[in-house]
Amino acid sequence: MTTQDKYPPMAPVRLSAGDPDQGPLATGAATLVLGGEPVAFELTVPAGPVAVEDVLPIFQGLSSLLAARAAAKATAAGRSVSCQAGCGACCRQLVPIAPAEARALARVVDAMPEPRQSEVRARFDAAVATVSATDLFEGMTEPDVRRINAGRDYFKLGVPCPFLVDEACSIHPDRPLSCREYLVISSPDHCRALSAEGIEKLVLEGDPSLAVLKSDLRDGWLPLIHALVFDQSAPPSPRDRTGPEILADVLGRL
Numbered sequence: 263m264t265t266q267d268k269y270p271p272m273a274p275v276r277l278s279a280g281d282p283d284q285g286p287l288a289t290g291a292a293t294l295v296l297g298g299e300p301v302a303f304e305l306t307v308p309a310g311p312v313a314v315e316d317v318l319p320i321f322q323g324l325s326s327l328l329a330a331r332a333a334a335k336a337t338a339a340g341r342s343v344s345c346q347a348g349c350g351a352c353c354r355q356l357v358p359i360a361p362a363e364a365r366a367l368a369r370v371v372d373a374m375p376e377p378r379q380s381e382v383r384a385r386f387d388a389a390v391a392t393v394s395a396t397d398l399f400e401g402m403t404e405p406d407v408r409r410i411n412a413g414r415d416y417f418k419l420g421v422p423c424p425f426l427v428d429e430a431c432s433i434h435p436d437r438p439l440s441c442r443e444y445l446v447i448s449s450p451d452h453c454r455a456l457s458a459e460g461i462e463k464l465v466l467e468g469d470p471s472l473a474v475l476k477s478d479l480r481d482g483w484l485p486l487i488h489a490l491v492f493d494q495s496a497p498p499s500p501r502d503r504t505g506p507e508i509l510a511d512v513l514g515r516l
């Protein structure tokens with residue numbers, strides 16, 4: 263089987279971020295090698311200096327694309343992805359997000375109508391209070407090591423994600439990169455267990471969540487439940503790179 267046989271011929275994948283009413287946009291072509299296959303992209307981002315969160319829709323689209331490709335490969339290999347709407351088994355895990363994602367999630371909450379917005383804010387407050395009663399997050403700034411060490415302890419607390427409603431994600435189009443990239447082919451029972459043993463995660467052809475995190479390490483990573491606290495307390499996001507510069511930096515870290 264040739265590489266061309268694995269996937270149907272693809273038109274350039276078009277991803278965009280930015281609002282032309284807010285400033286000029288820049289569009290360019292890029293080719294990413296995904297799983298050994300060159301994939302053409304047409305990418306549109308704000309042309310001027312912006313914050314990482316202003317380019318985030320590009321990385322969200324890329325995460326979703328990589329997840330879809332991994333799921334398709336699993337299906338072709340006779341395995342099926344267990345993740346589906348109504349299964350929130352993984353949504354009590356520690357979800358590491360970049361500062362830019364915290365800003366974006368805060369804007370999602372800001373845009374919610376009442377009484378939903380107040381309900382979600384109350385769930386954030388309850389989650390932070392539960393975890394604050396422990397010393398779980400002390401000194402956590404290194405995503406690769408510490409999120410794994412703390413993850414099991416966090417999971418034992420049973421704190422549901424504030425966006426989890428009826429065991430489904432209530433912000434599915436806006437969910438964090440880590441959530442998009444978490445796909446399992448093992449039984450959901452393993453995700454509900456207190457141990458990661460038995461969980462078979464799909465390996466994606468890139469890791470946009472970690473790439474964005476490394477490109478946006480001004481404040482270290484943070485757990486999703488701290489998104490609103492961060493947004494209210496941290497200084498404004500730096501706007502010291504243009505959209506194309508942020509894009510190139512993140513794509514170079516995939």
Ligand code: SF4
Pocket residue numbers: 352353354357423424425426427430431432433434437438441
């Ligand atoms: S954002 Fe959505 S998918 Fe991610 S942990 Fe929360 S409820 Fe689950």
